[in-house]
Amino acid sequence: MSENFNFKIEKKLPGKLGRAGKITTPNGEINTPSFVVVGTKATVKAMTPEMLKSLGAQVVLANTYHLYLQPGNELVKKAGGFAKFMGWQGPTMTDSGGFQVFSLGAAFGEHVSKVAKAGDENRKKVEDGGTGNKNKLAKIDEDGVTFRSHINGDQHRFTPESSMQVQWDLGADMIFAFDECTSPQATHEYQKEAMDRTHRWAMRSLVAHEKLDPENIQALFGVVQGGRHEDLRKESAKALAEMKTENGSMFDGFGIGGSFDKDDMGTAVAWVNESLPEEKPRHLLGIGDPIDVFLGVENGCDLFDCVAPTRVARNGSLYTKNGPIHITNAAYRADFSPIEEGCQCYTCQNYTKAYLAHLFHAKEILANTLASVHNVYFIVNLVHKIREAILEDKFFEFKEEFIKGYSIK
């Protein structure tokens, strides 16, 4: 770890892998655990950076593939990096494009989530991980991934080296090694194959990053894979934890990627985190349902990012401590109370459910903003409260109380 990047553990959860700490980056500090807001195309959809700041967001994550395609990493570099480009003052991250290997590859055109639910057992197993179908927009080979742009069909290629270059241009404080996010439908055999390839790509990412950024201004996180399998998850965590270039460069932190079973996400995360070095931060990639966040923190994750709060908000689902509500339901048309009594967010302080329901039914653009403000506030604040609970030795009570309330429905 360099002087640019630092992680300090402030307090550990007794008997568990969880901890509260502080990450220092060139653009500011992050109190962890923390929820990272997703701003894929250098914008958190429907929200301004000012809104994000005022509701307590500490970090924004943008996407390498999307910004590479549009407006192009060169342009973002000229703008001074994506943070400056979008007007965000504070720490940032970029995802490597590895998730698009999944979303435009194995998952393209399928109804597959990276989180498999209990009812999905009879999902078909896919020998090639689901990537073989020729209608997919992403194809994997040993060297990298060929994408067809989802915007206009243009062909593009990503390799570990090019991902590092694009991420360097985008200029985030924390970046990820190029990896392959696998489908939960993939067989153990394919998960193993993909994991090994991800490890080779991880080494290449380390080497490429070392050349591009000798001062180590950007912290590079390796991404653990292995799907739902204990042996692979542990193997992956150990391999990345020990990975070192000839010049001695190692990962500054770790992402936990790939697919999970909804039911034992906490267990899978624990397999990984018990195999990773304690002193480096861990980011649980793409996970952010309220209950999942508790499991992630308890089992040793420091950072989370997820599109769910904003996407779900735009589609009319709003978080409450008693579980999410669907604001377009007929029941809320004349409900003049806030989304949640006592919620301190801008939306709840100023608007009623009936008004939000009206905005959604009328397809008014403000609906997206107000709903996103509430959901992002909810999840950012929830993780913040989890942190406080750890510091005050009240984590387990807080967790139990929250889950009890959230699961009422």
Added chain:
RNA sequence: GCGUCGGUGGCGGAGUGGUCAAUCGCAAUUGACUGUAAAUCAAUCGCCUUCGGGCUACGCAGGUUCGAAUCCUGCCCGGCGCA
């Protein structure tokens, strides 16, 4: 008054003798969404159902036909034209 065109499910609007409870769009109802292909997508949307099916329906009333939303007659209503 005469002529003419038209009256279809909450709305718009297809259908012009059988495979029509009726294409499609909207509205409505419900659900999904976890490193954003996403202000998206899915299901339901006459009544009843043991989910096999049953019943009532295309302005109203008759008629032709094995069979009618579709053809004929009358009536009612609306648009347009002429008086």
